[in-house]
Amino acid sequence: MAFTNRIAFITGAARGIGKAMATDIVTAGGSVVIADIDLAAAEGTVRGLPADRALAVECDVSNVTSVEAAVKIAVAAFGGLDVLINNAALHLMTWNRPVTTLTVDEWRQLMDVNVLGIVNCARACRPYLAQRPGAAVLNISSIAGFESYNAYGVSKLAVRGLTTALAKELAEDGIRVNALAPGAIDSENAMDELPSDLLTDLIQVKQLIKRQGTRADLVQAMRFLCSDTGSFITGETLIVGGGHPLRV
Template sequence: MSVKNLGSLAGKVAVVTAATDGIGFAIARRLAQGGASVVVSSRKEANVKRTTESLQSEGLDVIGVKCHVGLEEDRKNLVDETLKKHGAIDILVSNAAVNPFFGNLLDCSGEAWDKIFDINVKSAFLLTKEIVPHMEKRGGGSIVYISSIAGYHAMPGLGPYSISKTALLGLTRAMADECAKYNIRVNCVAPGVIDTKFSSALTENEAVKEKMLDQIPLRRIGVPQEMGGLVAFLCSDEASYITGENITAAGGMESRL
């Protein structure tokens, strides 16, 4: 299939955080394949450079900006550099997340808790706040937060991370209500177990993997490209009447709080 046949995002400018690997990379690539001008970001300059060169070698319209989403100056620079290059922002995909803690929830330190919520939730809100005025000038836009199936089912050992992903579901609903008057749609994607470095502890241990597969009706681990297609749809005009939704892509795993 040609890049042109993947269209419907032509003329759009997209910012994707944590876009140098896994789900973020797949999303950035798919948005660019759909015709969007994409700005990829990550906290490590070398990873940004590698990803930008890789996607540009495919003939895609991509630039990279180093950005630690937890730092105000980096968030502002990401927005400023995007505007300097493209003059507008139509799409924000907030994918950045960390998990510095594994263990019993009650053993989580305040420091680890703060880091998880600063990156996984607070930075998503603050970057949205930074970008919404520019979308308003464009007459609208699309924001997608990347949550997790863990937001519906707290995973063993990942309590704080799971709770932060639940918080994104609420942020989606509240932000969608607030941004509707600007014709800005806000949605959320909750991936299931996807084959990435982030989930390698689950997918590379055969006993753990088998236990996970027992919970997945499709009986397989997802791949990042499947998330890219879903996000591209949500950012397109084909999804123009969809906002405030939390869409689970988890092979049939139950997704109720």
């Protein structure tokens, strides 16, 4: 059981990829804090998990006060933190737009959530992670961060940069920091919103593995990077995208 007696704080975990990761961590013996701006949805997710190993907290990652309050509630409930998964983000077609088409306020909103949200959570969780052997942080980037052709891609490129910067900074506390860069994954929102021609091009033309990516694919990668199995890896971004994009 890779997460036995370990506690994970997961942002944006009320649904989609974050929910899949939270569910898997509980299955693997751990406890989870479902930290989400939508408290009602977070509570709904918790109702499907063992009551003594799952907690819902309201958390707006762009707001320092909200993050600090959520982390304090989590630590009071479980006694500490072993894993931070920075999953909350603004994404999909609203933000997959040319950089000059976003207003200044939209840019600030995007960066406040996708970039500064990670900084806020890392800062708040660091003292507690530092107390635990094998502590790990996992940031969720995107293959868009390797093909930064729009505003969303730029924000996810910044996540890759944050991952290396935090890996170096938090190493002194024994905390590893890595990232996942998902490709076409079958989360509910992505399947509802992404145009079918875009998905077909990505899967059938660009990917080397010609199938839809699944949340299970990401969960397995998360297990590897957040458990002791990946204890000699830090500062890396792992693409989970069926062979796209390739890099040397």
